[in-house]
Amino acid sequence: DTEVTQTPKHLVMxxxxxKSLKCEQHMxxxxxxxxxxxxxxxxxxxxxxxxxxxxxxESVPSRFSPECPNSxxxxxxxxxxxxxxxxxxxxxxxxxPSGGVxxxxxxxxxxxxxxx
Amino acid sequence: RxxxxxxxxxxxxxxxxxxxxxxxxxxxxxxxFFWYRQDCRKEPKLLMSVYSSGNExxxxxxxxxxxxxYISLLIRDSKLSDSATYLCVVSDTGRRALTFGSGxxxxxxx
Numbered sequence: 333d334t335e336v337t338q339t340p341k342h343l344v345m346x347x348x349x350x351k352s353l354k355c356e357q358h359m360x361x362x363x364x365x366x367x368x369x370x371x372x373x374x375x376x377x378x379x380x381x382x383x384x385x386x387x388x389x390e391s392v393p394s395r396f397s398p399e400c401p402n403s404x405x406x407x408x409x410x411x412x413x414x415x416x417x418x419x420x421x422x423x424x425x426x427x428x429p430s431g432g433v434x435x436x437x438x439x440x441x442x443x444x445x446x447x448x
Numbered sequence: 449r450x451x452x453x454x455x456x457x458x459x460x461x462x463x464x465x466x467x468x469x470x471x472x473x474x475x476x477x478x479x480x481f482f483w484y485r486q487d488c489r490k491e492p493k494l495l496m497s498v499y500s501s502g503n504e505x506x507x508x509x510x511x512x513x514x515x516x517x518y519i520s521l522l523i524r525d526s527k528l529s530d531s532a533t534y535l536c537v538v539s540d541t542g543r544r545a546l547t548f549g550s551g552x553x554x555x556x557x558x
Binding site: 365373374375377380388420422435436437438439440441442444 | 480482484489490491492493494497535537539545546548549550551
């Protein structure tokens, strides 16, 4: 019953494919995030959008390209991925600008990505 | 030194037991602290925020010790449904993002 919706839930792609992950929230949150999580590891921050502007890029390779078309939507475009990019990709949102005191993250259920 | 450190466990406890997890953080300027719960192959979900005065939510009690830079989570009367990974999360205003610990796995056994 998460209020952050991610699609697709599962994705298998080849290394030459181009695909996109989508995330949507209608809670009026102004910060949105992409995290990558490998098995038995904590989520690793990739990107943060605050008020629809990219505010943090954690030195993510350019084969991952985020996009924030509006305050409710967040996309992650994938191109020429490597097998080691296989992971659970989590979208999250929070109410205010990122890094605010007391920020609580609300996660989507994630996209399980496999790169062959 | 990791920014946020947790004992990975697993903690294997019988139903009804009391179990405590600790988490240490390195940045003394950290301002907000949380415990998240993550079930296998699911997304993390906020369990509770951690306040300076300590706070309780049913069977769960969280404590913050700023002087020693650690937070704790106490679970009383463990249920089978408490089995999950518990993530300690700290806000770092300098970095403007939350930092996750590596998680502590709890397995409650019948």
